Amino acid sequence: MLGNGWGGRYARVMTAATDPLELARRLIACPSVTPADAGALDVVASALEAIGFTVHSFVAGKAPDGPVRNLYASRGTGSPHFAFAGHTDVVPPGDGWSTNPFQPEIRGELLHGRGAVDMKGAIAAFIAAAADVPDHPGALSLIITGDEEGPATYGTRALIDWMDERGIRPDLCLVGEPTSVARLGDMIKIGRRGSVNIWIEVQGAQGHVAYPHLADNPIPRLVAALDELSRMALDEGSDWFQPSNLEITDIMVGNPATNVIPASAKARLNVRFNDLHNGQAIVDCVRSVVLSHAPDAKITNVISGESFLTEPGQLSNLVAEAIHAETGLRPELSTSGGTSDARFLSKICPVVEFGLPNATMHKLDEAVAIADLHALKAIYSRIIRSALGAG
Secondary structure, three states, X not given: OOOOOOHHHHOOOOOHHHOHHHHHHHHHOOOOEOOOOOOHHHHHHHHHHOOOOEEEEEEEOOOOOOOEEEEEEEEEOOOOEEEEEEEOOEOOOOOXXXXXOXXXXXXXXXXXXXXXXXXHHHHHHHHHHHHHOOOOOOEEEEEEEOOOOOOOOOOHHHHHHHXXXXXXXOOEEEEOOOOEOOXXXXXXXXXXXXXXXXXXXXXXXXXXXXXXXXXXXXXXXXXHHHHHHHHOOOOOOOOOOOOOEEEEEEEEOOOOOOOEEOOEEEEEEEEXXXXXXXXXXHHHHHHHHHHHHXXXXXXXXXXXXXXXXXXXXXXXXXXXXXXXXXXXXXXXXXOOOOOOXXXXXXXXXXXXXXXXXXXXXOOOOOEEEHHHHHHHHHXXXXXXXXXXXXX
16 A cells, blocks of 8 residues: 555545646736745645645745745655655746736637746646655655746755755656757756856046046957957867857946046856866856956856756656657757756756746747646656656
8 A cells, every 4th residue: 555644535636726727827827926926835835735745835035035935845755755846936027918927818729828838837737747646655745946037046945955954855856847849748858057157347547538548448458358258169068068158148338428438347258068167167267368368357256056967867767758658759868958946956866857848938928738738747647656656
């Protein structure tokens, strides 16, 4: 007999709250733009409690990056322990939507609304899948934050600290980010590149453009440094990663006058780096180049995540087999794209990412195919059964 003694009570639970479409609609209706919760985690908690989960919710941090509401829910105990991680926060909708972005609307075969793809749809599908597997050995948990799209200061990292204090550590973790490209199931993420933002400020001396010998223009030194950086090849890629890339994301002088040499010039860079580097090594490289052109430059940085890789194996295999069983596809294993909270979770257990097609995430009129929601639920159900050895 499986399920740690509670399964019989919940075995026939199938309410509107555990149907993936209805639950996705309820989540989308919460305007949870980072770091606002707007009731989204209450929707999650209610649905999980109805199917036997014990739910813990807490608020972490303070302005400007918080406060952030987080949720940890678990069902069962012991090993194996399989976790699902995700976020209920969304990016601002922007102007130009066909309908209210927080008023979910079904048009044809699509459910429209901010967060439908990234990633309220996946959370809804996983909760519905958990309802389909009421009896299982070991533990099943959900790690859900209200701050993934923002600075991620008080989100998943705070949840990991909360778990560490209580001796909670999953054996495997699946993050429900929208990883599919052309079709549901065509791609799994097994790693991500790291990311670092770097700010450069070159000082000069203000003066009249007609008397340059009495001034010191910082712009040529900054431009020379940026030119060298933009032409620099950091690497040619590695076994699982594409080449690292450095992008100049802003140049600022703020000089309103046409006849004044400015006193300073600033720039900002972002570097996405693979497993051949670490964040500090990237910063040191950029610093060396900049100082060779502008010895007095001020350079600051924020390393928002290191690269990570979950080598193909048990976790990627069980996810891939579940996808194949439901869709017939053999997913590509990839490390492409931006960062996600998997960068934090990878420090505590093997982690991969799999979710909905990502074509409309962060866009106007974001939408998920209703058929994909139900198919994702079926895939997640298979993954839970396989990971926990449930019948």
